[in-house]
Amino acid sequence: MTIEIPTPLRVYTANQSAVAVDANTVTEAVSALLARYPEFKKHLYTPDGKLRSFVNLYLNDEDVRYLPQGEESAVQPSDTLSIIPSIAGGGLAVQAGAPSA
């Protein structure tokens, strides 16, 4: 199957936008990715091993969190697993002209 890598994390996959792995489940696919690119792990999981709250895993068009089998869902060679950090924010701006960093 193919794992699509979002732009900010490609630095950890030798700039590859997609990585092909052999796997039977989502968990196996992620494990294969991390075995090949160990530096990727801390960007995906918290130190205590939980998927970071802002990271979304999509199996084709389905949120893995809401699949009946979750990360143990079966995958096919033709499937695509997308790693998608969330996008949110808005309003209540800091004072104009304030340092930005």
Add this chain to the structure above:
Amino acid sequence: MRLSQQVYDALREHGEQTYPHECCGVLLGRFTSEDGRSVNDVEDAIRAGNTRTDSAHNRYNIAPHELVKIQRTGREQGLDIVGFYHSHPDHPAQWSPTDFAEAHWIGCSYVITAVEKGAARQTNSFLLTGATEDDKAFQNETIEVTGQLDPGLEPELKADIA
């Protein structure tokens, strides 16, 4: 970051159309390098829906499934997600603590347009720098608008004149 006048106008108009709610969208393009500095070269601005209907006047959220589709569309065109845009209705075009806390796409441009009483005013861009969540930071970023009718005018001045 660099974008065409057409794309620049489009993302600002989006903010006017959704006022008094925040608009949001994705910037597709290429990561390029010029004179040793990285430039996010935007080809297209893709409108996205704001899922924060509970507080759309000061919050935005793009549904992940929409991001997946936009990323897929971009790939088919040879483009990457290089940034995002949203509006601040009746607030300055400065990033907010919420913007910073919710920013996770390091290396991408976060464009904010202030929309005052329905009219787009200042548009600023902030590059999310760093290597991890622990050392990320927003850095002011110059917006280079190409194909301007009058290159002698700053985008903000043009907006005011318009």
